[in-house]
Amino acid sequence: xxxxxxxxxxxLSKSYQLGLKVRGGQIREQLIQFLRDSFGGRxxxxxxxxxxxxxxxxxxxxxxxxxxxxxxxxxxxxxxILSRITYPTAGSIRVRxxxxxxxxxxxxxxEELTGRENIYLNGSILGMRRREIERRFDEIVEFSxxxxxxxxxxxxxxxxxxxxxxxxxxxHLDPDVLIVDEVLAVGDAxxxxxxxxxxxxxxxxxxTVLFVSHNMAxxxxxxxxxLWIDGGRLRLDGTAKEVIKxxxxxxxxxxxxxxxxxxxxxxxGEVRFTGIxxxxxxxxQAAVIQSGxxxxxxxxxxxxxxxxxxxxxxxLLTDMGTLITETSTVLQGLSIASIGPGGGHLDLEIATLNLxxxxxxxxxxxxxxxxxRVLDGDVRVLLDVEPSAAYGTAQLNSRFGIVYFPQRWKSPxxxxxxxxxxxxxxxxxxSG
Numbered sequence: 001x002x003x004x005x006x007x008x009x010x011x012l013s014k015s016y017q018l019g020l021k022v023r024g025g026q027i028r029e030q031l032i033q034f035l036r037d038s039f040g041g042r043x044x045x046x047x048x049x050x051x052x053x054x055x056x057x058x059x060x061x062x063x064x065x066x067x068x069x070x071x072x073x074x075x076x077x078x079x080x081i082l083s084r085i086t087y088p089t090a091g092s093i094r095v096r097x098x099x100x101x102x103x104x105x106x107x108x109x110x111e112e113l114t115g116r117e118n119i120y121l122n123g124s125i126l127g128m129r130r131r132e133i134e135r136r137f138d139e140i141v142e143f144s145x146x147x148x149x150x151x152x153x154x155x156x157x158x159x160x161x162x163x164x165x166x167x168x169x170x171x172h173l174d175p176d177v178l179i180v181d182e183v184l185a186v187g188d189a190x191x192x193x194x195x196x197x198x199x200x201x202x203x204x205x206x207x208t209v210l211f212v213s214h215n216m217a218x219x220x221x222x223x224x225x226x227l228w229i230d231g232g233r234l235r236l237d238g239t240a241k242e243v244i245k246x247x248x249x250x251x252x253x254x255x256x257x258x259x260x261x262x263x264x265x266x267x268x269g270e271v272r273f274t275g276i277x278x279x280x281x282x283x284x285q286a287a288v289i290q291s292g293x294x295x296x297x298x299x300x301x302x303x304x305x306x307x308x309x310x311x312x313x314x315x316l317l318t319d320m321g322t323l324i325t326e327t328s329t330v331l332q333g334l335s336i337a338s339i340g341p342g343g344g345h346l347d348l349e350i351a352t353l354n355l356x357x358x359x360x361x362x363x364x365x366x367x368x369x370x371x372x373r374v375l376d377g378d379v380r381v382l383l384d385v386e387p388s389a390a391y392g393t394a395q396l397n398s399r400f401g402i403v404y405f406p407q408r409w410k411s412p413x414x415x416x417x418x419x420x421x422x423x424x425x426x427x428x429x430x431s432g
Contacts, residue, residue: 005096006177006208007059007082012091014052014077014232051077053232055091064199064209066223066240068216068247074232075212079103079179082210097176098127102166111155115146115165118154122169136172143194144168164191171198178202181212196222216244216290217387248288248386249280266377271307271366274343275300276381281349290388291355291404297348299364301376303340309369310339312346317361324360324402330369355385356404 052074059065069075080086081093083101109118119140123133141147144164146157154162170178178199199209199222213219219226219240226243228236230250236243260273277298280286289295299312313328327348329336365377 004060005058006061006063007096007210008092008094009058010056010092012052012055012078012081012093013050013089014074014081014086015089016049016051017047050232052081052088052229055229055234057227057234057237059208059210061096061208062203062206063225064203064211064223066219066226066243067210067212067229068214068219068226068244069229069235073229075229076103076181077232078229079181079210079212082177083179095177098174099177099179100170100173100175101179102170103179103181109154109162109166112153114153115141115150115157118165119169122166123173128173132173140165140168140172143172143198145191160191167195167198171195171202175202175207177208177210179210182214215387216248220244220388244290245280245284248290249284249286261380261382264378267365267374269376270305271301271303271310271339271375273299273301273364273366273376273379276362276364276379278381278383288384288386289353290386291357292352292388292406295350295353295383297350297362298345299348300343300345301339301366302343305341306338307340307368307375308338310336310375311367311369312336312348313365313367314348315363315365317363318402319359319361321361322402324355353385354404354406356402357385357387359384 055078067075067078077086079101080103081088082095083099083103085101085103110121113121119137120130120133124130141150144161144167146161146165149157149161154165157165167180170180180199196218199211202209203222209222211219211223223240226236226238226240227234228243228247236246260276277296277300278286278289279296279298280289281294281296283296286293286295297314311328311330313326313330315326316324318324329346360383362381362383364379364381366375367373367377368375
């Protein structure tokens with residue numbers, strides 16, 4: 001292994017055979033497999049499922065890498081192999097230094113042991129001496145926020161409490177490589193900020209972090225590099241920003257034209273929308289965008305005959321039907337002499353769409369400006385908006401309103417507060 005790399009993976013593959021007896025594993029798993037075989041399990045047709053296929057990449061020391069992909073793409077399988085929970089079918093993997101993993105809520109906890117006892121248990125699993133654990137114990141408990149229940153058995157902890165304690169142990173025991181899977185999926189905004197600050201601190205301390213998350217804003221803010229895994233294969237390796245944009249673009253339909261929801265469609269039918277394309281300014285498909293991104297709406301239509309002075313309009317609504325804004329060619333002073341007969345398209349370019357993450361509806365209409373007749377109306381297309389690094393890593397949602405505007409907060413005492421907090425920070429872990 002190169003001394004400059006923490007992780008080196010070459011031609012890594014992992015397959016599972018359905019209906020095939022698994023060698024090794026826990027006694028319980030072997031007993032279950034024995035019973036299945038005894039009752040006809042062997043007669044089933046064996047099918048090979050490839051969770052990973054020919055992955056090759058390396059991670060330099062101190063790099064924070066975001067791993068993204070759809071559910072079932074193979075992300076968690078990769079992390080389990082790196083954590084030595086399971087083993088590859090083919091290929092090689094080399095990891096330098098101590099590895100700490102947080103793959104699921106409460107991974108490695110013993111239900112009957114207290115929070116205090118589980119801290120020592122997890123620390124021992126990670127190779128820490130008791131003296132090292134004792135030195136960090138108070139910091140771990142304070143970070144987790146479960147001090148009141150530290151002597152309560154873990155089985156009585158909520159999922160959020162388990163996550164906080166598990167992450168606190170993993171982040172504070174000085175791992176060389178930290179592997180985290182969806183740590184932001186559980187927990188409030190305050191704890192999420194703590195987690196992100198801790199991982200930022202590990203990065204600045206020269207540790208390597210592999211971070212799986214569906215929070216694209218967190219990935220873009222925290223990670224300098226992104227890996228997109230699709231169908232068990234490495235589809236793209238590049239900067240976090242470019243990988244995220246390519247991944248979100250993949251949600252667009254193969255044809256590039258969004259399916260129209262025409263239930264409740266109105267109008268005479270002299271003009272009909274035939275398709276709506278949601279495009280980025282670069283011209284790529286953008287069925288899913290990030291807050292603050294620009295958007296180009298390409299409206300394809302077909303006119304049955306020559307139509308003079310048509311007016312096109314757009315209404316933007318929340319998923320609950322609240323009108324956010326309405327615009328039209330007439331409102332913007334664009335006069336269209338005529339269209340048709342036949343097909344054509346019209347573009348609407350939006351420089352910045354500062355929407356809080358969520359699902360929105362775009363309603364398109366076309367009218368005759370001369371007599372205000374509706375030619376085609378209330379044709380609906382859905383738009384999903386994801387968090388953006390431009391607005392931080394907070395999990396913004398409808399509780400914060402509808403529109404998020406760019407802003408910057410300043411305080412004359414912030415520098416003093418940061419200086420005072422610096423004295424309390426853990427080595428390699430930023431306070432948050």
